[in-house]
Amino acid sequence: xxTAVLSGFxxxxxxxxxxxxxxxxxxTLTGLFPTALFIYFLTFxxxxxxxxxxxxxxxxxxxxxxxxxxxxxxxxxxxxxxxxIGALVFFYSSxxxxxHAHLHRFYGYLSMFMASMLGLVLSDNLLSMFVFWELTxxxxxxxxxFNNNDPASRKSSMIxxxxxxxxxxxxxxxxxxxxxxxxxxxxxxxLHQTDVLRSGALYGWIIFFVFVGAFSKxxxxxxxxxxxxxxxxxxxxxTYLHSATMVKAGVYLLARLTPVLGDEVYWNVTxxxxxxxxxxxxxxxALFRTDMKSILAYSTISALxxxxxxxGIGSRESLLALSVFILVHALYKAALFLLTGIVDHETGTRDxxxxxxxxxxxxxxxxxxxxxxxxxxxxxxxxxxxxxxLIYEATLNVRDWDWLLTALAVVTNICLLWxxxxxxxxxFVGKLPxxxxxxxLPSPLLxxxxxxxxxxxLLFGLFPVLISEAxxxxxxxxxxxxxxxxxxxxxxxxxxxxxxLSAVTVVSGFVFYxxxxxxxxxxxxxxxxxxxxxxxxxxxxxxxxxxxxSKYTNILQYxxxxxxxxxxxxxxxxxxxxxFFTGVELRFDPxxxxxxxxxxxxxxxxxxxxxxxxxxxxxxxxxVVAMGVVGYSLCLLFMDFGAPDLAMTQxxxxxxxxxxxxxxxxxxPKYLNYSNPPARFRDSLIGATFGLIITLLALEVIQEPLxxxxxxxxxxxxxxxxxxxxxxxxxxxxxxxxxTLGEIIVLTVAALGVFSLIRxxxxxxxxxx
Amino acid sequence: xxxxxxxxxxxxxxxxxxxxxxxILLRGHYLPGGGFVGGLVASIAFVLHAFANGTESTxxxxxxxxxxxxxxxxxxxxxxGLFPMLFGEPFMTGLWLKDPLPVIGMVGxxxxxxxxxxxxxxxxxxxxxxxxxxxxx
Numbered sequence: 040x041x042t043a044v045l046s047g048f049x050x051x052x053x054x055x056x057x058x059x060x061x062x063x064x065x066x067t068l069t070g071l072f073p074t075a076l077f078i079y080f081l082t083f084x085x086x087x088x089x090x091x092x093x094x095x096x097x098x099x100x101x102x103x104x105x106x107x108x109x110x111x112x113x114x115x116x117x118x119x120x121x122x123x124i125g126a127l128v129f130f131y132s133s134x135x136x137x138x139h140a141h142l143h144r145f146y147g148y149l150s151m152f153m154a155s156m157l158g159l160v161l162s163d164n165l166l167s168m169f170v171f172w173e174l175t176x177x178x179x180x181x182x183x184x185f186n187n188n189d190p191a192s193r194k195s196s197m198i199x200x201x202x203x204x205x206x207x208x209x210x211x212x213x214x215x216x217x218x219x220x221x222x223x224x225x226x227x228x229x230l231h232q233t234d235v236l237r238s239g240a241l242y243g244w245i246i247f248f249v250f251v252g253a254f255s256k257x258x259x260x261x262x263x264x265x266x267x268x269x270x271x272x273x274x275x276x277x278t279y280l281h282s283a284t285m286v287k288a289g290v291y292l293l294a295r296l297t298p299v300l301g302d303e304v305y306w307n308v309t310x311x312x313x314x315x316x317x318x319x320x321x322x323x324x325a326l327f328r329t330d331m332k333s334i335l336a337y338s339t340i341s342a343l344x345x346x347x348x349x350x351g352i353g354s355r356e357s358l359l360a361l362s363v364f365i366l367v368h369a370l371y372k373a374a375l376f377l378l379t380g381i382v383d384h385e386t387g388t389r390d391x392x393x394x395x396x397x398x399x400x401x402x403x404x405x406x407x408x409x410x411x412x413x414x415x416x417x418x419x420x421x422x423x424x425x426x427x428x429l430i431y432e433a434t435l436n437v438r439d440w441d442w443l444l445t446a447l448a449v450v451t452n453i454c455l456l457w458x459x460x461x462x463x464x465x466x467f468v469g470k471l472p473x474x475x476x477x478x479x480l481p482s483p484l485l486x487x488x489x490x491x492x493x494x495x496x497l498l499f500g501l502f503p504v505l506i507s508e509a510x511x512x513x514x515x516x517x518x519x520x521x522x523x524x525x526x527x528x529x530x531x532x533x534x535x536x537x538x539x540l541s542a543v544t545v546v547s548g549f550v551f552y553x554x555x556x557x558x559x560x561x562x563x564x565x566x567x568x569x570x571x572x573x574x575x576x577x578x579x580x581x582x583x584x585x586x587x588x589s590k591y592t593n594i595l596q597y598x599x600x601x602x603x604x605x606x607x608x609x610x611x612x613x614x615x616x617x618x619f620f621t622g623v624e625l626r627f628d629p630x631x632x633x634x635x636x637x638x639x640x641x642x643x644x645x646x647x648x649x650x651x652x653x654x655x656x657x658x659x660x661x662x663v664v665a666m667g668v669v670g671y672s673l674c675l676l677f678m679d680f681g682a683p684d685l686a687m688t689q690x691x692x693x694x695x696x697x698x699x700x701x702x703x704x705x706x707x708p709k710y711l712n713y714s715n716p717p718a719r720f721r722d723s724l725i726g727a728t729f730g731l732i733i734t735l736l737a738l739e740v741i742q743e744p745l746x747x748x749x750x751x752x753x754x755x756x757x758x759x760x761x762x763x764x765x766x767x768x769x770x771x772x773x774x775x776x777x778x779t780l781g782e783i784i785v786l787t788v789a790a791l792g793v794f795s796l797i798r799x800x801x802x803x804x805x806x807x808x
Numbered sequence: 809x810x811x812x813x814x815x816x817x818x819x820x821x822x823x824x825x826x827x828x829x830x831x832i833l834l835r836g837h838y839l840p841g842g843g844f845v846g847g848l849v850a851s852i853a854f855v856l857h858a859f860a861n862g863t864e865s866t867x868x869x870x871x872x873x874x875x876x877x878x879x880x881x882x883x884x885x886x887x888x889g890l891f892p893m894l895f896g897e898p899f900m901t902g903l904w905l906k907d908p909l910p911v912i913g914m915v916g917x918x919x920x921x922x923x924x925x926x927x928x929x930x931x932x933x934x935x936x937x938x939x940x941x942x943x944x945x
Binding site for chain 2: 683684687688691692694695698699702703760761762763764765767768769771772773776777779780783784786787789790793794797798800801
């Protein structure tokens, strides 16, 4: 299982590096990799019921981060969707992006994304899940901005990363709180802690953070706007990320945590209201669009709203509806996106007001569009019909507000029917415009995937048994309660309220479609209202934040080094001074002075004299040399107190510092009096105060009883564990070797910084002269 | 900087100081010393040489830009850290030969790590000093 999940990352590297030399036929074959994963996941069908199968791999056990994967119903559905639709997208893209200069990058990102998504849905450990969660954000950032020469593309990928990545950070807080309260990061173990989590005072915060994470990823109102913007991505990416996989991650998370955190009034009310708002808002928004991808984007947001809404209701029926609807949506939406790609690819436009009559030239595509639109409309006997019925059954069974919720669901479905029909059917009916007469059917690599998905939508509707035993029951078990039996799915439920509502939806949807045509006028009308859109508000918020921070930065960091130094010292004086003022009792023992030897006295006197020279000298060279003397005196003190290692290092460093100073001084004017007397007074005051505070601090520190535990540990173990007698060196290279590694990396960065900054200056100077 | 005495002395001191820096590096595990100090001493040797003969001749003497030592040193340090993982031990576990070698003493991954530090320190110090010295011309 570990190999299956992580293989995508390996493939990403392979594609990224070796892909440059691969031919287009080779890219077609890459689709076999997700296909193999799909088949591998299919083998879990018989065993994924109940609690599922657990695969444990320890990663960082000391902080409870493990790569534990659990294959249960929910994870199975998602991993099959990810690998299955992934395989179709792999095949599709090999033709869609044929000859693209950066195809190897595209496949690299795509494999990375697929692997992160699989890791996300299979992880049982919340922290490793979070890692995969953020990886999906990052890889989708690459994919959305794939056409990185286009500024709009870059901007939309930045927005997507900011929203989903930011939401991910909030989720992290929620996860940490859950792990802290529940005592474990394992989802299965947290199931036993549900009472602790739900009754705790922090419950509100936990669900708040989890919600922000899930809503940002699953594009819930008001964080939805990144998804339509992300339609700048190549169409296969939109298909994969924005209909089938990534945007469902939030839904997945909520479904996954329902047994842990759900079934609580705040949880349910928030999800129902946010979900309902999102589904209605986005469904109505879809009516105002003419671009096929925009329509699909908004109808996706609306569908995600329905899913969140169903999780919020939280009844048996609604969770059953959820498990069916996730699959229904993935099938028809991926098909619609893929056919949009074909239409765009062949005709060069996605504007539905211009497209018509394409069935004459793109027959199989038109067929896929019709089937997908029918499933989307919930027309019997498609799989969509089943899904819609289950949704109505769920809303009708809510105790209070059932009529309101049902009405909202009906309105949403009418708008969604319209959207599906406009994208899936409208471009193919009517008279073919002359300009499109030369359009011809592309390679089967393009049209087979959407047709396959659309046919599956019909097949599952005709034979719901295919699905009910295999998936739905198991998902239901993993979300609702493991002990429940498997509910059966039937296409025909008899004449009842649900059927009536379904009929109302379909009929009024078609009437609506006939009456309302997508038009540019509607679209421009919406643009006038954009000042009230959440996108504008959030953009405004972050712009003001940027303005604020740039002002604030200008006040504190205006480019003079001595001013920075002053601010740092003042800050330290305030903090330390406050601490001394409030908490610390000064104890001063004059007997300490009696222990001073003559050497120490001489060294300190030497230091005093040099310091005065540094401060009052009128020549820079004198000051530098005097400072060197201070450093050397310090070395002598170290020697005297038995720290030869420290003394040696200090001695060499001091030498080099003086050399550096002398070199730098060459660049400065010979002598200039930069400061005036008031500034000097101010600086000396700050300097003296800081010195005084540090002295007090030092005195306080030596008053504290020494803790010898640490030094004793090192002294005892240096030779036993690291075979060294010099404890300082053993600590540096062995016990705390990673620190040293970090330090030499920092040194490297510093050297690179100096080298590049100064080199750059020299080169520009040369170029100018 | 044109003093004959300084130049003659520096030419003799350079090999001596370099030898001394290696000595400091090797004794680090048992007595005061180690890669960091050793590296600094070696840099001082080169800086002294540069003071006496000018940075250009030192750079010519070095043949390669001192910055090249940084990746080499980092590489050695990281390989020394990764090496124990071949034997299933965690990153940066010390592994040692059973018997001490003559002159050098005990050889283990920590020694190689220290050599890495040594090279990085020389590279960094000389890069910084030579770059700044270049601006003063």
